[in-house]
Amino acid sequence: MDAAEIRQFLEGSGLRCTPQRFAVMAFLTEHNRHATAAEIFEAVNRVDPRSSRATTYNNLRDLVQAGLVREVAVEGRGARFEAIGVPHHHFVCDHCGNVEDLEWYDVPKPAGGSLGKRVVRECELIFRGLCSNCAQRSASG
Amino acid sequence: MDAAEIRQFLEGSGLRCTPQRFAVMAFLTEHNRHATAAEIFEAVNRVDPRSSRATTYNNLRDLVQAGLVREVAVEGRGARFEAIGVPHHHFVCDHCGNVEDLEWYDVPKPAGGSLGKRVVRECELIFRGLCSNCAQRSASG
DNA sequence: GAAGTTTTTAGACTATATCTAATCTGAGAT
DNA sequence: ATCTCAGATTAGATATAGTCTAAAAACTTC
Numbered sequence: 001m002d003a004a005e006i007r008q009f010l011e012g013s014g015l016r017c018t019p020q021r022f023a024v025m026a027f028l029t030e031h032n033r034h035a036t037a038a039e040i041f042e043a044v045n046r047v048d049p050r051s052s053r054a055t056t057y058n059n060l061r062d063l064v065q066a067g068l069v070r071e072v073a074v075e076g077r078g079a080r081f082e083a084i085g086v087p088h089h090h091f092v093c094d095h096c097g098n099v100e101d102l103e104w105y106d107v108p109k110p111a112g113g114s115l116g117k118r119v120v121r122e123c124e125l126i127f128r129g130l131c132s133n134c135a136q137r138s139a140s141g
Numbered sequence: 142m143d144a145a146e147i148r149q150f151l152e153g154s155g156l157r158c159t160p161q162r163f164a165v166m167a168f169l170t171e172h173n174r175h176a177t178a179a180e181i182f183e184a185v186n187r188v189d190p191r192s193s194r195a196t197t198y199n200n201l202r203d204l205v206q207a208g209l210v211r212e213v214a215v216e217g218r219g220a221r222f223e224a225i226g227v228p229h230h231h232f233v234c235d236h237c238g239n240v241e242d243l244e245w246y247d248v249p250k251p252a253g254g255s256l257g258k259r260v261v262r263e264c265e266l267i268f269r270g271l272c273s274n275c276a277q278r279s280a281s282g
Numbered sequence: 283g284a285a286g287t288t289t290t291t292a293g294a295c296t297a298t299a300t301c302t303a304a305t306c307t308g309a310g311a312t
Numbered sequence: 313a314t315c316t317c318a319g320a321t322t323a324g325a326t327a328t329a330g331t332c333t334a335a336a337a338a339c340t341t342c
Contacts, residue, residue, distance in 0.1 A: 129262040
């Protein structure tokens with residue numbers, strides 16, 4: 001996603017393309033990691049050193065509401081965010097806590113009537129275990 | 142799980158069965174909800190009004206390490222915990238934030254070599270959408 | 283019942299997130 | 313161009329979540 005696309009996305013959602021908001025979105029699309037609010041704030045701060053924490057949180061809330069960003073569900077302190085791009089699943093390392101993306105594939109929904117009257121919007125698959133690095137380290141250590 | 146079983150579980154994991162630790166475990170097994178640390182602390186506090194927040198956190202950490210309790214991955218402030226019992230998946234309501242259990246069924250692992258050298262310990266499936274209550278309310282409202 | 287270990291406690295401290303009121307910005311109207 | 317005003321941003325106070333410390337208490341073992 002390049003700068004012009006980000007601008008279009010924001011304005012298409014009724015959000016002004018402010019420098020701070022743009023910086024949040026740009027950071028999230030560039031680094032497809034699962035950034036904490038602190039990391040995102042730091043990135044916005046590189047663009048404008050006078051920017052406020054509140055703005056980063058406000059913008060993250062707006063972007064999540066607009067459907068451009070997703071809050072990732074992981075245990076541990078501090079929310080994590082990612083730009084909504086190619087769908088994928090997640091792998092969380094027990095040891096180092098890193099979150100990695102796994103290729104998307106369809107997951108079967110619960111069978112029969114067990115969903116009851118619930119309405120499913122999306123589904124996320126989280127694997128847990130040891131990432132490549134930690135697995136090798138624990139094998140050789 | 143009754144009182145004697147909880148005691149056995151704790152001692153089998155090398156943990157003393159203290160009143161506070163017992164209270165944490167008992168609350169989590171009774172209420173198979175996905176309790177926040179604050180709710181658990183409140184429950185422990187009903188048993189012993191002088192108990193400390195730190196103790197609840199210590200005990201939750203110990204119980205997670207011992208494999209009797211799991212920290213549930215959900216977005217939002219405040220970690221949530223559940224006793225490890227029958228395996229199940231989760232449904233998170235977009236609207237009210239409640240976490241509900243869904244019947245367990247096997248989920249296919251990523252195909253081929255896409256896991257690389259990762260070692261998978263467990264897998265969790267999270268559905269998101271509207272719970273029965275919120276779905277009905279939004280349909281009729 | 284003494285000695286040593288584990289656990290708990292109170293409260294300070296750190297980290298994370300939100301709120302408030304004042305100020306600033308920019309896109310459309312003129 | 314510049315006025316206007318809703319939407320955005322700011323600093324800093326406040327709220328919420330979690331951790332740490334040192335001392336006291338509660339068990340275990342002898």
